[in-house]
Amino acid sequence: MITKFQVAYKNLLRKRVRSLLTLIGIALSAWVLVSLLGFNQGYETSLNKDIDNMGFQLMIMAKGCPYEAATMMLKGGTGLKYMKESIMDDVAKEPEVEKTTPILMAAVFDPNKGESGGVAGYFGIEPKSFIEMKPFLKFRQGGWFTEENGYEAVMGYEAAELEQREVGDMILIPEKNVQFKVVGILSRTGTQDDGTIFVPLKTAQKVFGKPDEITTLGIKVKKGIDSTRFEDKMYQLPDVQVVSLAQVKQTIMQLISTAKVMVLSIALIAILIAMVGVINTILMSVHERFQEIGILKTIGAMPGDIFKLIWIETLMLCAIGGVLGIGLALILSKVTGVVIRYLLPYSPSGGLVLIDLKLILFTLAAVLCIGLLSGLYPAWKAGRIRPLEAIRSEIG
Amino acid sequence: MNQNMISIEAENLTKVYLRGSEEIPAVNDVSLRIKKGDFISIIGPSGSGKTTLINLLGCLDNPTSGELCLAGRSIFNKGRRLSERELTKIRREIYGYIFQSFYLIPTLTVMENVTLPLTFYRKPDTENEAVKLLKLLGMEHRKDHLPGQISGGEMQRVAIARAMVNRPEILLADEPTGNLDTKRSAEIVQVLQELNRNAQLTIVMVTHNQGLARCANRMFEMKDGKICQIAGKP
Numbered sequence: 001m002i003t004k005f006q007v008a009y010k011n012l013l014r015k016r017v018r019s020l021l022t023l024i025g026i027a028l029s030a031w032v033l034v035s036l037l038g039f040n041q042g043y044e045t046s047l048n049k050d051i052d053n054m055g056f057q058l059m060i061m062a063k064g065c066p067y068e069a070a071t072m073m074l075k076g077g078t079g080l081k082y083m084k085e086s087i088m089d090d091v092a093k094e095p096e097v098e099k100t101t102p103i104l105m106a107a108v109f110d111p112n113k114g115e116s117g118g119v120a121g122y123f124g125i126e127p128k129s130f131i132e133m134k135p136f137l138k139f140r141q142g143g144w145f146t147e148e149n150g151y152e153a154v155m156g157y158e159a160a161e162l163e164q165r166e167v168g169d170m171i172l173i174p175e176k177n178v179q180f181k182v183v184g185i186l187s188r189t190g191t192q193d194d195g196t197i198f199v200p201l202k203t204a205q206k207v208f209g210k211p212d213e214i215t216t217l218g219i220k221v222k223k224g225i226d227s228t229r230f231e232d233k234m235y236q237l238p239d240v241q242v243v244s245l246a247q248v249k250q251t252i253m254q255l256i257s258t259a260k261v262m263v264l265s266i267a268l269i270a271i272l273i274a275m276v277g278v279i280n281t282i283l284m285s286v287h288e289r290f291q292e293i294g295i296l297k298t299i300g301a302m303p304g305d306i307f308k309l310i311w312i313e314t315l316m317l318c319a320i321g322g323v324l325g326i327g328l329a330l331i332l333s334k335v336t337g338v339v340i341r342y343l344l345p346y347s348p349s350g351g352l353v354l355i356d357l358k359l360i361l362f363t364l365a366a367v368l369c370i371g372l373l374s375g376l377y378p379a380w381k382a383g384r385i386r387p388l389e390a391i392r393s394e395i396g
Numbered sequence: 397m398n399q400n401m402i403s404i405e406a407e408n409l410t411k412v413y414l415r416g417s418e419e420i421p422a423v424n425d426v427s428l429r430i431k432k433g434d435f436i437s438i439i440g441p442s443g444s445g446k447t448t449l450i451n452l453l454g455c456l457d458n459p460t461s462g463e464l465c466l467a468g469r470s471i472f473n474k475g476r477r478l479s480e481r482e483l484t485k486i487r488r489e490i491y492g493y494i495f496q497s498f499y500l501i502p503t504l505t506v507m508e509n510v511t512l513p514l515t516f517y518r519k520p521d522t523e524n525e526a527v528k529l530l531k532l533l534g535m536e537h538r539k540d541h542l543p544g545q546i547s548g549g550e551m552q553r554v555a556i557a558r559a560m561v562n563r564p565e566i567l568l569a570d571e572p573t574g575n576l577d578t579k580r581s582a583e584i585v586q587v588l589q590e591l592n593r594n595a596q597l598t599i600v601m602v603t604h605n606q607g608l609a610r611c612a613n614r615m616f617e618m619k620d621g622k623i624c625q626i627a628g629k630p
């Protein structure tokens with residue numbers, strides 16, 4: 001005995017091109033849906049990871065100082081403001097503080113960098129406290145500095161790659177005429193650390209002429225501390241700004257929220273188009289089989305049977321299209337990531353499109369729901385075909 | 397007569413169609429009694445109402461007035477109208493239908509077409525019915541063919557098997573040979589005669605073809621919505 005599934009399946013094969021086109025429509029919309037939702041959660045996950053990888057939740061800097069490397073580079077290393085190193089002791093006294101690490105940022109124009117010269121970012125750091133903040137840093141080659149005030153440098157992955165540096169090479173800070181020996185090269189972190197050259201804080205202070213001064217104090221607060229209240233407290237210190245990473249994140253998220261609204265609208269439109277396509281296909285197929293459906297009723301099919309038959313057809317189209325679309329999204333997620341990265345003003349470094357099982361199941365369920373909804377009207381219409389009307393055309 | 401011996405009993409069956417404000421009685425006060433195992437044919441010109449009559453007898457349509465009993469069950473009486481669901485339920489228990497255009501599903505094989513009614517409704521002990529019927533109708537070797545791959549006569553045999561697969565009590569044949577040549581037509585009517593004799597199947601056949609109509613036990617003629625017997629035992 002033949003089942004309703006087989007009947008529905010065989011009917012879809014009848015008009016192969018039409019079924020295929022509908023299938024492609026559904027697959028494309030499922031692809032768009034899963035990719036965009038994947039982007040939605042991927043972007044945030046990557047951003048969070050980026051921010052966690054900074055290792056500290058708060059930074060204190062002198063008022064008006066650019067607070068991250070990119071801005072500093074853009075300004076060509078000018079506009080940096082400095083604080084006394086002693087501020088560290090004041091902050092460390094606060095009960096909420098778990099760890100602090102001082103940083104002296106500096107940017108140096110290097111005429112040999114790139115084609116027309118470029119700015120190299122230097123971070124003077126205190127290896128001990130810095131490593132504690134970022135235990136996840138790994139070395140591709142070599143290791144940390146051996147002396148607190150030696151002329152040694154650790155290069156971020158991209159910085160080393162760009163200049164083709166190996167451990168043991170000497171790098172020159174042109175303006176200062178000082179040479180550093182490369183002792184370590186970090187593995188890729190996917191953060192701004194990749195483009196940075198790290199040197200010991202004390203040496204940096206000497207070389208850049210800022211004794212006992214720092215630009216940034218990274219702070220890690222103890223677990224369970226209300227960071228907003230702590231921020232307010234830090235603002236009591238004279239002439240400082242407090243930058244929380246939550247704030248940074250929020251700024252970025254706001255920046256892309258318009259883009260997100262846009263992509264979700266696109267997804268919605270894609271789904272609507274697919275839905276209309278499905279309804280059209282099934283309605284046409286019902287219309288073409290007007291007599292056939294009437295005959296099914298004379299041979300014993302109830303209106304409900306016909307309804308089911310047509311509904312199954314819709315569901316099959318949507319299920320197959322959905323699976324195809326999700327597969328497409330999985331295969332092309334890297335490409336999607338690249339395209340989105342190109343379109344957005346700022347993107348974190350990790351994977352931008354995160355498609356997990358939950359999202360896959362959600363999309364599949366969504367596509368099936370769309371199928372069920374789209375099939376409703378054609379199926380209902382088919383169920384109402386009266387056998388007499390269907391065969392009347394023939395008998396006189 | 398014993399009620400169990402009567403397949404179809406129609407009493408003053410009337411169907412009026414409205415064309416504009418004009419009332420057209422397509423079937424006008426028809427009374428008819430068909431015994432179990434009888435084979436009747438109805439002839440008549442186009443527009444004589446024979447198709448409307450067979451639709452009423454076959455529960456494809458509600459009559460305007462009159463009564464109808466099928467296999468001892470009262471179907472239409474006192475102007476009660478049946479819903480599509482109720483009509484379907486009666487049809488699938490009592491009737492098998494064959495039509496001029498066969499109406500096989502082109503995407504399904506011969507075997508699948510024959511077993512299709514069982515997908516929707518299944519009487520007990522019908523497991524091997526399809527195989528038996530295809531063998532009986534000489535179509536066993538074609539069971540995996542698609543309708544497009546077989547001849548018209550063969551298609552009608554498949555349609556007959558499909559109509560018979562749920563062991564109906566009555567077979568309604570509406571111009572079953574309308575699309576066939578003389579030789580194939582004669583063969584189909586012969587098949588119907590055999591089913592009638594061997595399976596005690598009641599058959600009501602509508603046809604244009606007087607010669608074929610004569611193969612039935614009784615022959616009726618429809619004219620202007622009225623019916624009268626013109627041949628066979630009363």
